[in-house]
Amino acid sequence: MSRAPAIEAVDVRRSYDLGAEQVHALRGVSFTVSDGEYAAIIGPSGSGKSTLMHLLGCLDRPTSGTLRVDGRDVAALSxxxxxxxxxxxxxFVFQAFQLLSRSSALDNVALPLLYRGVPRAERRERAEAALRAVNLGHRLGHRPTQMSGGEQQRVAIARALVGEPRILLADEPTGNLDSRNGAEVMRILEELNAVSGVAVVLVTHDAEVAARARRQVRVRDGLVELDTAAANPAQEPVPDPARGGRVAAAGEERA
Amino acid sequence: MKGWEAFRVALDALRANRLRSLLTMLGVIIGVAAVVVVVSIGAGAREQIESQVEGLGSNLILVVPGEAGQRGAPTVSRMTLADEQLLERVVGDPAAVTARLSSGERIRAGAASAFTTVHGADADMPRVFDRPLADGSYLTATDVDTRRRVAVLGSRTAEQLFADADPVGRQVTVGGTRFRVIGVLAEQGESFGVSQDDEVHIPITTAQRILGVDRVDAFAVRAPNSEVVPAVSRQLHAALKERYPDQPFSAITQTQILGVIGNILGLLTSVLAAIAGISLLVGGVGVSNIMLVSVRERTKEIGLRKALGARQRDVLAQFLVEAVLLTTIGGVLGILIGVVGSVLLDRFSPLPAAVEWWSPVVAFAVSAAVGVFFGVFPARRAGRLDPVVALRTE
Structure with a gap:
C-alpha cells in the first residue's frame, strides 16, 4: 500500500506582514512524518514552533513551499x-485542554463527529468508547469544571482520537499539569501511539517530555536545527537530546 | 452539521445564559406585544364603531354642507328650516326628516352645572335617530313652532345635574335662559370611554334665537328602506344643489361614514403599529449587540470548533440560529403577552380590543426576520474568525 506520508513538508515558509516589516516565522522547513511515528518538535519560544504547529494542524497555510497532510496539498485547499x-x-490536544465548560465530557468528545455529520446515537457511542479508552468511562456525564486537570486532558485526548485521525497534534499537553498527571497523560499518548498507530507530534519545550519521543525535531529561528530521524534512521528512542553532543546533526539544517 | 443540530447547539448556548437571553429578548417581547395590542385596539375600535353606526339604522342619511372627504375649512351652513319641506317632499314623508343645530354650552340646575352639547332639534328626532325616551315626553311640533323653552336631557346630563332625583318638571339654565325639563332620553352607553348621553335637546327655533342665527347645521333623513338609500341620497343632493347652486352639499350615508371611519382608524392603527414596530427594531439592535458580545466572549470556543472541523458556515449557522431563536422565542412570548393584554384591556378597560388572527402570525414572521437581519452581521463575524487567532485569545 503506497500511501502518502501523514505529513510531508518541503521547504515550507511562513511570513507575516506586520505593516512595513515582514516577519519570517518559518524560513524553509522540510521533514516527513510517517504513520505511527512519535515525534517531538522542540525549540525556544519565538523559534517558529507554534507557527509550524498551526501549519501541521491545517489551521494556516504556508506562504511558500509544499505542505502535504494526509497526502493533500494544504495550500491548494479552500x-x-x-x-x-x-x-x-x-x-488536537492543547495545553489549556480547550473543553467546552457547559458540555459534558461525552458531548465534548463527540464534538468532532458533529462536524462530520455522524448521527447522534453513533456519536455518543463512539465518544463513550473513546472516553473508556482513556479510563474515563465513569465520568461520561461530568462537566470539565467537575474534573481534575489530568482528567480534563484525558477528555481532550479522547476528543482528539474519537474521529480516528492519522495524526495527533499535542501542543504542550503536560504544560498545565503536575508531574504525576503529566506522566499519566504521556503514558496514554504513548500507549495510543503504540496500539492504534496514530502518528503523534508533540510540541513542547519540556526536555523531559521531548526525551520520551522516539524522534526530536529541534526548531530555531524558523529552521530545523536538528532532526534525529535523519541522524538516527532506526528511530530508536533517544535518551537525552537536550544535553548537547548532537552537533553532528547540524548538517540537517537547511539554509 | 445538520440544521437541527445547529438548533440544539444554539438552544444550549441560550440556556447557559438564561438571564442574559431573557433580557435580550425583552426588547423583542415588548415590541411584539405592543404591535399586537395596538392592532387589537384598532380592530376593536372599528368593530365598536361599526356596531354603533349600524345601530343608527342602515337607512339614515345625513345632509351636511361642504363636501365630505374634501380638505379645506369647514363650510358654514346656509341651510334654514325652510329647506326641511324641500327634503320632506323628496322623501315623501314629513316625519322622516329632522333638523339639527348644535352648540357646546354650560347648563346649570341650582348649584349643579355641567358643560354639554346642546342640540336644537324637532319632534321627528326620536323616530329618525331611533332614540326612545326613558322618562317624560319629547319636544312637540308646537314646542318648536312657539319657541318654547323646554328641554329634554340626555341620561348622563340628567344624572350630573339632578343625581337620583326626577328631573322632569325641574328648571335648568342654558346660556342665561331658563328651560323646563320635560323628558329624559334613554341611555345609549359609551363609545371609547366617552358617554353618548351627555346632551340636551331644545326646540331648534329656541336654539336659533339663543345663538342668534337662523341656520340649520344638518338634516337627518330616514329613507323608507336601505335599498333606496343611494337613490334618495342622490335626490336630496340634487334638490339642495338646485336651491343653493354655489354651495357644496353632501348627503352622507351610513356606508360612507363606515368607510371614512374605517380609513381613519386604519391609518391611525398603522401609525401606532409602526411606532410600536420601532421598539421591535430597537429590540433587534439589542440582539445584534448581545450577539457581538457573545461572539467576542466565545472567540476561543469558535477557534476550538474550527480546529475540530467546523466550517465557516457551521459557525455562522450556529450564531445565526441563536439570534433567530432569541427573537422568535421573544416573539412568541410577546404574542402571548399581547393577546392576553388585549383580552384584559377589552374586558377591564373602556378601550375595545379584538385580536386579529393575522397579527400574531405577522408578528412571529417579523420577529424571525428581525433575528435574521440583526443576526447575520455578528454570525458572519464569528464564521470568519481565523482559528489561529481565535485559539490564542484569552
Whole structure:
C-alpha cells in the first residue's frame, strides 16, 4: 500500500506582514512524518514552533513551499476543505485542554463527529468508547469544571482520537499539569501511539517530555536545527537530546 | 452539521445564559406585544364603531354642507328650516326628516352645572335617530313652532345635574335662559370611554334665537328602506344643489361614514403599529449587540470548533440560529403577552380590543426576520474568525 506520508513538508515558509516589516516565522522547513511515528518538535519560544504547529494542524497555510497532510496539498485547499481535513486527519490536544465548560465530557468528545455529520446515537457511542479508552468511562456525564486537570486532558485526548485521525497534534499537553498527571497523560499518548498507530507530534519545550519521543525535531529561528530521524534512521528512542553532543546533526539544517 | 443540530447547539448556548437571553429578548417581547395590542385596539375600535353606526339604522342619511372627504375649512351652513319641506317632499314623508343645530354650552340646575352639547332639534328626532325616551315626553311640533323653552336631557346630563332625583318638571339654565325639563332620553352607553348621553335637546327655533342665527347645521333623513338609500341620497343632493347652486352639499350615508371611519382608524392603527414596530427594531439592535458580545466572549470556543472541523458556515449557522431563536422565542412570548393584554384591556378597560388572527402570525414572521437581519452581521463575524487567532485569545 503506497500511501502518502501523514505529513510531508518541503521547504515550507511562513511570513507575516506586520505593516512595513515582514516577519519570517518559518524560513524553509522540510521533514516527513510517517504513520505511527512519535515525534517531538522542540525549540525556544519565538523559534517558529507554534507557527509550524498551526501549519501541521491545517489551521494556516504556508506562504511558500509544499505542505502535504494526509497526502493533500494544504495550500491548494479552500477554507471548507481545510476544515474537513482537520476534522478527518488531525486530532488536537492543547495545553489549556480547550473543553467546552457547559458540555459534558461525552458531548465534548463527540464534538468532532458533529462536524462530520455522524448521527447522534453513533456519536455518543463512539465518544463513550473513546472516553473508556482513556479510563474515563465513569465520568461520561461530568462537566470539565467537575474534573481534575489530568482528567480534563484525558477528555481532550479522547476528543482528539474519537474521529480516528492519522495524526495527533499535542501542543504542550503536560504544560498545565503536575508531574504525576503529566506522566499519566504521556503514558496514554504513548500507549495510543503504540496500539492504534496514530502518528503523534508533540510540541513542547519540556526536555523531559521531548526525551520520551522516539524522534526530536529541534526548531530555531524558523529552521530545523536538528532532526534525529535523519541522524538516527532506526528511530530508536533517544535518551537525552537536550544535553548537547548532537552537533553532528547540524548538517540537517537547511539554509 | 445538520440544521437541527445547529438548533440544539444554539438552544444550549441560550440556556447557559438564561438571564442574559431573557433580557435580550425583552426588547423583542415588548415590541411584539405592543404591535399586537395596538392592532387589537384598532380592530376593536372599528368593530365598536361599526356596531354603533349600524345601530343608527342602515337607512339614515345625513345632509351636511361642504363636501365630505374634501380638505379645506369647514363650510358654514346656509341651510334654514325652510329647506326641511324641500327634503320632506323628496322623501315623501314629513316625519322622516329632522333638523339639527348644535352648540357646546354650560347648563346649570341650582348649584349643579355641567358643560354639554346642546342640540336644537324637532319632534321627528326620536323616530329618525331611533332614540326612545326613558322618562317624560319629547319636544312637540308646537314646542318648536312657539319657541318654547323646554328641554329634554340626555341620561348622563340628567344624572350630573339632578343625581337620583326626577328631573322632569325641574328648571335648568342654558346660556342665561331658563328651560323646563320635560323628558329624559334613554341611555345609549359609551363609545371609547366617552358617554353618548351627555346632551340636551331644545326646540331648534329656541336654539336659533339663543345663538342668534337662523341656520340649520344638518338634516337627518330616514329613507323608507336601505335599498333606496343611494337613490334618495342622490335626490336630496340634487334638490339642495338646485336651491343653493354655489354651495357644496353632501348627503352622507351610513356606508360612507363606515368607510371614512374605517380609513381613519386604519391609518391611525398603522401609525401606532409602526411606532410600536420601532421598539421591535430597537429590540433587534439589542440582539445584534448581545450577539457581538457573545461572539467576542466565545472567540476561543469558535477557534476550538474550527480546529475540530467546523466550517465557516457551521459557525455562522450556529450564531445565526441563536439570534433567530432569541427573537422568535421573544416573539412568541410577546404574542402571548399581547393577546392576553388585549383580552384584559377589552374586558377591564373602556378601550375595545379584538385580536386579529393575522397579527400574531405577522408578528412571529417579523420577529424571525428581525433575528435574521440583526443576526447575520455578528454570525458572519464569528464564521470568519481565523482559528489561529481565535485559539490564542484569552
Amino acid at each position: 477554507d471548507a476543505e481545510l476544515a474537513r481535513l482537520r476534522n478527518e486527519a488531525i486530532g
